[in-house]
Amino acid sequence: MDSRDLKLAKEVWRKLHHTPELSGQETKTKEILKDYLTNYTTLSVVETPDYLYTVYEEKDCEQPQLTICLRADMDAIPDGEGGVFHGCGHDGHSAALFLTALCLERLRQKCKKIGKRVILLWQQAEETGEGARLACPVLLKESVSEIYGCHNIPGYPLGEVLLCKQVFACASKGLILDLHGKQSHAAYPEQGINPGYLIAEIVNKLPIWCEDHKKGLTMASIIEMKVGSENFGISAGNGRLCLTLRAHYQEDLEMLTEAILAYARQQAETSGITMEVSETDAFPDTVNDTALTEKLEQLCIDHALPYTYLPVPMRWSEDFGWYQKKCRGVFFGIGAGEKTPGLHTESYCYPEALLEKAGMIWETIIMH
Structure with a gap:
C-alpha cells in the first residue's frame, strides 16, 4: 500500500470525523468525498440525492467483465445531548473505501489489469435502515454480480476479519401501538377504559411469544410505555407502547409481529379500545451467500489475513441486507481493537490505525 495514499485517506477521515451528519442529511459528507475523488482519481463519479459511487473499468477487454461492488456507509448518530458524532465509525468506513479508490487509481496509472469492473458505493442513512434500500438501483444499473460490505467491531483484535455463515446481523423493526380508550375520574375507573391494563398484558406476554420462535434468536425490547399523565384524579384514556423487535431470521420477526398484533387487536376490540x-x-x-463467505475465507488464508468465525450472529441490524435480496453478497466484520469502546458509546472513535488494515482487506478482494 502506498504511504501517500494512506496519508491522504487519513486526511479524509479527519475531515469526515469533524463533519458528522445524521441519516439523510449527509450533504457536506458527500461533498468532501466527491471533492477528493475527483481531485485525486480519474474514476467516473456518479452522485444522486441518496448515494455516491465510482466506477472502475478496464478498456479493450475481450471478455465480459464481472462487476463487483464494495459498499460503505457515511451517516453519524445523535450524542444524546443535542449534538451529533461518529459513534459507529462510518467516517472510517468511508475513508477506507476512499483508500480503495486510490488503490484502483494506481492500478490504472500502472496499466495493471484485474479483469473486473469495480463499483465503490457510499450510501447514506444506514442507521435508519433506509439508505441501502434507496441505493439498490445501482446493482441493476451497473450489472453488479457480487456485493461486499463490512463494519468495524470493537472487542476483537485490530484488523481481524470476522466471518459468519448465513446470518450475520438480525432483522429488526420498531413497532408502535397507540391505544385510545376512555378517560374517567380516578375514583370511578370502571366508568372509563384505561389502556394501561392492555399494555401491561402485552408486555407480560412478550417473553412467551419470543420463546415460541425456535429457528433463531427472537427478542423484544421495551422502548417506551406511556399511559395518561401525572394527574392523580384521572384514570387514563390513552396509552402508547413502543417496542423494538429483532430476530435472526425475517420470518421469525414477522411471526412475532403477528403474534403481538393479533392479541392486541383481539383484546382491544373486546375492551372497546x-x-x-x-x-x-x-x-x-443480513444473510451471507455461502460461496462468497467461503471465497473470502480462502482469501484470508492465501494472503495471511487474520480471521475468525463469529460464534453467533450480531444482534444489531445492518441495512446491507437490502442489497443481498437483489444479488449475492457477503457482509463481514473487522476487529476494531480489543480495548476500543463499544459502538454507539460516547467514548467510541474509529481507530485511525484501522484504516490501513481495512484498505488491505478491500485491496485483497478487488485484486483476486
Missing part, C-alpha cells in the same frame, strides 16, 4: 399501529426503522436480516 381503538388501536393504531405503525412501524419504523425496518431492517432486513
Whole structure:
C-alpha cells in the first residue's frame, strides 16, 4: 500500500470525523468525498440525492467483465445531548473505501489489469435502515454480480476479519401501538377504559411469544410505555407502547409481529379500545451467500489475513441486507481493537490505525 495514499485517506477521515451528519442529511459528507475523488482519481463519479459511487473499468477487454461492488456507509448518530458524532465509525468506513479508490487509481496509472469492473458505493442513512434500500438501483444499473460490505467491531483484535455463515446481523423493526380508550375520574375507573391494563398484558406476554420462535434468536425490547399523565384524579384514556423487535431470521420477526398484533387487536376490540399501529426503522436480516463467505475465507488464508468465525450472529441490524435480496453478497466484520469502546458509546472513535488494515482487506478482494 502506498504511504501517500494512506496519508491522504487519513486526511479524509479527519475531515469526515469533524463533519458528522445524521441519516439523510449527509450533504457536506458527500461533498468532501466527491471533492477528493475527483481531485485525486480519474474514476467516473456518479452522485444522486441518496448515494455516491465510482466506477472502475478496464478498456479493450475481450471478455465480459464481472462487476463487483464494495459498499460503505457515511451517516453519524445523535450524542444524546443535542449534538451529533461518529459513534459507529462510518467516517472510517468511508475513508477506507476512499483508500480503495486510490488503490484502483494506481492500478490504472500502472496499466495493471484485474479483469473486473469495480463499483465503490457510499450510501447514506444506514442507521435508519433506509439508505441501502434507496441505493439498490445501482446493482441493476451497473450489472453488479457480487456485493461486499463490512463494519468495524470493537472487542476483537485490530484488523481481524470476522466471518459468519448465513446470518450475520438480525432483522429488526420498531413497532408502535397507540391505544385510545376512555378517560374517567380516578375514583370511578370502571366508568372509563384505561389502556394501561392492555399494555401491561402485552408486555407480560412478550417473553412467551419470543420463546415460541425456535429457528433463531427472537427478542423484544421495551422502548417506551406511556399511559395518561401525572394527574392523580384521572384514570387514563390513552396509552402508547413502543417496542423494538429483532430476530435472526425475517420470518421469525414477522411471526412475532403477528403474534403481538393479533392479541392486541383481539383484546382491544373486546375492551372497546381503538388501536393504531405503525412501524419504523425496518431492517432486513443480513444473510451471507455461502460461496462468497467461503471465497473470502480462502482469501484470508492465501494472503495471511487474520480471521475468525463469529460464534453467533450480531444482534444489531445492518441495512446491507437490502442489497443481498437483489444479488449475492457477503457482509463481514473487522476487529476494531480489543480495548476500543463499544459502538454507539460516547467514548467510541474509529481507530485511525484501522484504516490501513481495512484498505488491505478491500485491496485483497478487488485484486483476486
